[in-house]
Amino acid sequence: xxxxxxxxxxxxxxxxxxxxxxxxxxxxxxxxxxxxxxxxxxxxxxxxxxxxxxxxxxxxxxxxxxxxxxxxxxxxxxxxxxxxxxxxxxxxxxxxxxxxxxxxxxxxxxxxxxxxxxxxxxxxxxxxxxxxxxxxxxxxxxxxxxxxxxxxxxxxxxxxxxxxxxxxxxxxxxxxxxxxxxxxxxxxxxxxxxxxxxxxxxxxxxxxxxxxxxxxxxxxxxxxxxxxxxxxxxxxxxxxxxxxxxxxxxxxxxxxxxxxxxxxxxxxxxxxxxxxxxxxxxxxxxxxxxxxxxxxxxxxxxxxxxxxxxxxxxxxxxxxxxxxxxxxxxxxxxxxxxxxxxxxxxxxxxxxxxxxxxxxxxxxxxxxxxxxxxxxxxxxxxxxxxxxxxxxxxxxxxxxxxxxxxxxxxxxxxxxxxxxxxxxxxxxxxxxxxxxxxxxxxxxxxxxxxxxxxxxxxxxxxxxxxxxxxxxxxxxxxxxxxxxxxxxxxxxxxxxxxxxxxxxxxxxxxxxxxxxxxxxxxxxxxxxxxxxxxxxxxxxxxxxxxxxxxxxxxxxxxxxxxxxxxxxxxxxxxxxxxxxxxxxxxxxxxxxxxxxxxxxxxxxxxxxxxxxxxxxxxxxxxxxxxxxxxxxxxxxxxxxxxxxxxxxxxxxxxxxxxxxxxxxxxxxxxxxxxxxxxxxxxxxxxxxxxxxxxxxxxxxxxxxxxxxxxxxxxxxxxxxxxxxxxxxxxxxxxxxxxxxxxxxxxxxxxxxxxxxxxxxxxxxxxxxxxxxxxxxxxxxxxxxxxxxxxxxxxxxxxxxxxxxxx
RNA sequence: GCGACUGUGGCGGAAUUGGCAGACGCGCUGGAUUUAGGUUCCAGUGGGAAACCGUGGGGGUUCGAGUCCCUUCAGUCGCACCA
Numbered sequence: 054x055x056x057x058x059x060x061x062x063x064x065x066x067x068x069x070x071x072x073x074x075x076x077x078x079x080x081x082x083x084x085x086x087x088x089x090x091x092x093x094x095x096x097x098x099x100x101x102x103x104x105x106x107x108x109x110x111x112x113x114x115x116x117x118x119x120x121x122x123x124x125x126x127x128x129x130x131x132x133x134x135x136x137x138x139x140x141x142x143x144x145x146x147x148x149x150x151x152x153x154x155x156x157x158x159x160x161x162x163x164x165x166x167x168x169x170x171x172x173x174x175x176x177x178x179x180x181x182x183x184x185x186x187x188x189x190x191x192x193x194x195x196x197x198x199x200x201x202x203x204x205x206x207x208x209x210x211x212x213x214x215x216x217x218x219x220x221x222x223x224x225x226x227x228x229x230x231x232x233x234x235x236x237x238x239x240x241x242x243x244x245x246x247x248x249x250x251x252x253x254x255x256x257x258x259x260x261x262x263x264x265x266x267x268x269x270x271x272x273x274x275x276x277x278x279x280x281x282x283x284x285x286x287x288x289x290x291x292x293x294x295x296x297x298x299x300x301x302x303x304x305x306x307x308x309x310x311x312x313x314x315x316x317x318x319x320x321x322x323x324x325x326x327x328x329x330x331x332x333x334x335x336x337x338x339x340x341x342x343x344x345x346x347x348x349x350x351x352x353x354x355x356x357x358x359x360x361x362x363x364x365x366x367x368x369x370x371x372x373x374x375x376x377x378x379x380x381x382x383x384x385x386x387x388x389x390x391x392x393x394x395x396x397x398x399x400x401x402x403x404x405x406x407x408x409x410x411x412x413x414x415x416x417x418x419x420x421x422x423x424x425x426x427x428x429x430x431x432x433x434x435x436x437x438x439x440x441x442x443x444x445x446x447x448x449x450x451x452x453x454x455x456x457x458x459x460x461x462x463x464x465x466x467x468x469x470x471x472x473x474x475x476x477x478x479x480x481x482x483x484x485x486x487x488x489x490x491x492x493x494x495x496x497x498x499x500x501x502x503x504x505x506x507x508x509x510x511x512x513x514x515x516x517x518x519x520x521x522x523x524x525x526x527x528x529x530x531x532x533x534x535x536x537x538x539x540x541x542x543x544x545x546x547x548x549x550x551x552x553x554x555x556x557x558x559x560x561x562x563x564x565x566x567x568x569x570x571x572x573x574x575x576x577x578x579x580x581x582x583x584x585x586x587x588x589x590x591x592x593x594x595x596x597x598x599x600x601x602x603x604x605x606x607x608x609x610x611x612x613x614x615x616x617x618x619x620x621x622x623x624x625x626x627x628x629x630x631x632x633x634x635x636x637x638x639x640x641x642x643x644x645x646x647x648x649x650x651x652x653x654x655x656x657x658x659x660x661x662x663x664x665x666x667x668x669x670x671x672x673x674x675x676x677x678x679x680x681x682x683x684x685x686x687x688x689x690x691x692x693x694x695x696x697x698x699x700x701x702x703x704x705x706x707x708x709x710x711x712x713x714x715x716x717x718x719x720x721x722x723x724x725x726x727x728x729x730x731x732x733x734x735x736x737x738x739x740x741x742x743x744x745x746x747x748x749x750x751x752x753x754x755x756x757x758x759x760x761x762x763x764x765x766x767x768x769x770x771x772x773x774x775x776x777x778x779x780x781x782x783x784x785x786x787x788x789x790x791x792x793x794x795x796x797x798x799x800x801x802x803x804x805x806x807x808x809x810x811x812x813x814x815x816x817x818x819x820x821x822x823x824x825x826x827x828x829x830x831x832x833x834x835x836x837x838x839x840x841x842x843x844x845x846x847x848x849x850x851x852x853x854x855x856x857x858x859x
Numbered sequence: 860g861c862g863a864c865u866g867u868g869g870c871g872g873a874a875u876u877g878g879c880a881g882a883c884g885c886g887c888u889g890g891a892u893u894u895a896g897g898u899u900c901c902a903g904u905g906g907g908a909a910a911c912c913g914u915g916g917g918g919g920u921u922c923g924a925g926u927c928c929c930u931u932c933a934g935u936c937g938c939a940c941c942a
Binding site: 375743812 | 865874882884899941
């Protein structure tokens with residue numbers, strides 16, 4: 054079969070007949086299948102793109118044949134650093150290179166033969182899209198969910214921009230791997246922490262990989278505890294956060310983070326120099342040493358003392374950089390007897406270690422004892438368990454207004470400003486008199502100027518554009534400056550799935566009524582690397598928009614699947630530097646897109662991925678040939694219509710078994726086993742063909758079913774065979790084969806017979822046989838191996854095995 | 860350090876609830892077709908002469924464990940002093 058000609062033929066026909074365009078009138082049967090859109094980085098699709106889009110297109114086609122109105126759009130996450138870095142290197146403007154890349158990728162995506170409905174395409178770098186990204190920013194701003202503050206931020210010295218917490222991996226820039234440094238800057242944040250609790254609890258509602266949910270859960274990092282107020286001997290107040298209020302009697306010191314605002318005020322003059330030195334040391338250390346996990350704990354006393362509110366004891370105050378300014382209150386109580394870190398610290402600095410918790414009966418409670426236990430040396434609380442004491446201690450303090458129950462989250466607000474050019478400008482104007490002023494919605498979009506010098510100098514490139522920067526204040530009309538930063542590209546991608554179904558709307562970001570019908574996304578497919586970034590941001594944005602009345606659902610992606618990674622033949626991640634990149638183009642040239650995508654589905658587990666291996670392509674090609682030969686046979690042979698012989702019953706069994714299994718497998722993204730089942734079916738057809746001279750019409754029916762079953766995986770090939778056999782156009786308008794359960798009921802069943810759990814034989818037993826009959830047949834079968842042993846018990850597992858215990 | 864996942868023939872990988880381990884494919888062996896090679900078709904293919912032994916190692920529960928429990932090793936990923 055000439056695949057090149059066939060691909061062209063059917064792609065044209067599909068396009069001419071608008072086969073894949075979404076029928077809005079059937080929205081009640083909608084199935085929103087979405088693959089994470091791509092970044093238009095290189096000119097060509099790589100193996101990873103194919104692995105993402107090919108199999109998920111199979112899923113979409115399958116659902117279509119199951120009667121769903123499938124909505125499967127495609128677009129481009131077009132803003133971002135790579136285009137800008139490429140521009141810095143080559144001088145080609147990001148807009149030019151991006152648009153060119155998009156054009157090439159569109160063409161290639163069409164060549165996959167996927168069912169994307171291109172009428173709904175979005176490109177995030179176009180003004181008709183980022184206008185609404187800016188609108189979104191303004192809504193959050195109005196709602197108090199976007200705010201500006203000066204804070205220590207993560208700065209990537211190589212990308213010349215700040216990064217969100219989520220974009221820092223092991224102290225390094227997620228994108229370029231440079232060591233991230235800390236800087237104090239005034240930046241825009243989204244208040245994702247307002248949604249911490251809901252983002253956490255709603256995870257239970259989602260059909261997502263457990264691992265991903267767990268990662269989000271850990272990232273949000275809820276911890277339930279209490280805030281306890283300490284007073285210093287000079288009357289200053291500060292608050293600590295603890296999850297173990299039951300250990301309060303064991304406090305032998307308190308620690309403030311070096312950056313804590315009270316440090317300067319509390320430090321005694323004779324300690325000032327030591328404290329200042331320590332602060333300098335620790336600020337250096339956080340930049341360089343963040344990676345060493347078992348870093349030695351250090352600290353200095355500041356000379357001041359605090360009063361333990363529960364027992365009035367005076368304890369020294371220290372600063373130490375193992376206490377983080379950014380978590381909790383930036384201050385902790387030191388209980389060395391019941392906390393590993395405090396124990397190490399107290400031992401080093403000779404601070405007292407006093408037990409206030411003992412283990413439950415017989416438990417080894419050597420210090421430091423960090424398990425839950427029973428309170429001791431704690432006055433009236435003695436004898437209480439940790440669970441009781443945690444509450445009781447706080448309740449007592451609460452009466453004196455010295456403490457309260459409190460829940461903390463590890464999640465921080467989302468930093469969205471970027472000091473880069475190629476992104477959506479932040480729609481804010483800074484006026485000398487009025488401060489930060491929102492750009493009126495009617496003035497959107499704030500257009501990104503084309504002619505800008507974007508050579509990096511650590512500042513926002515837009516600052517250099519006089520024309521862009523200078524504007525008038527929307528409030529007072531006086532001269533004002535625009536915000537020179539652009540939005541993190543994750544802002545663009547946090548709502549694109551809402552734009553797809555209404556991508557041409559020029560009045561609104563989307564029509565609420567329509568979007569409430571089209572969403573949530575039923576099946577979302579993409580890489581696992583977005584677990585704590587895109588997937589978290591999109592959930593936040595959905596919830597925020599819901600609370601503003603623009604949406605009526607809580608979660609954007611009901612069901613999520615991560616595809617695995619295709620590695621190089623050497624088992625390493627494909628990369629140019631390793632020289633192990635396999636180009637799909639040569640393979641597609643040689644085998645065609647159908648064979649290529651079936652290869653990807655057959656030779657890899659979709660969830661796992663794995664190393665590339667060429668030999669699989671040949672075997673998949675062979676499988677196609679085998680089907681084609683069978684189909685030609687079906688076209689030529691004369692069939693009779695009549696009752697089934699044993700051979701035909703068997704063939705019909707395999708047919709229906711295959712139908713059932715393939716339906717199930719595709720639903721579960723288990724494409725490799727679905728194809729294995731189809732191969733078995735083909736093998737059964739060959740067996741029937743070589744065995745039976747005069748062929749029943751069943752043979753033809755089977756081949757027709759086979760082609761339909763295979764259609765979602767090999768769309769061009771099966772469309773051609775369907776036409777050859779006189780089937781109606783398009784095969785994708787036919788319904789997917791449904792299993793006839795009756796055909797799966799067999800007259801006879803083969804049982805394994807075991808004696809004392811060891812295999813001793815097999816018997817074929819009528820499916821209507823009673824247990825007594827089964828036992829009798831089994832005993833007869835193995836009577837020689839059984840000898841004269843006494844049978845104690847017989848275990849029958851229906852349709853599987855008989856185990857004789859003797 | 861903490862957490863999650865993975866570990867099955869020469870190879871890629873299968874195994875509803877615990878129930879015949881190794882589906883399907885690659886590779887290999889033999890046969891048929893062919894002048895020959897290739898293609899195609901048919902048969903075989905975990906180890907062992909056999910009893911038996913086999914799912915990273917050790918232990919346990921069970922009539923029965925790749926699957927459940929404990930322990931240990933190796934690899935992958937995520938978090939990284941979160942009080």
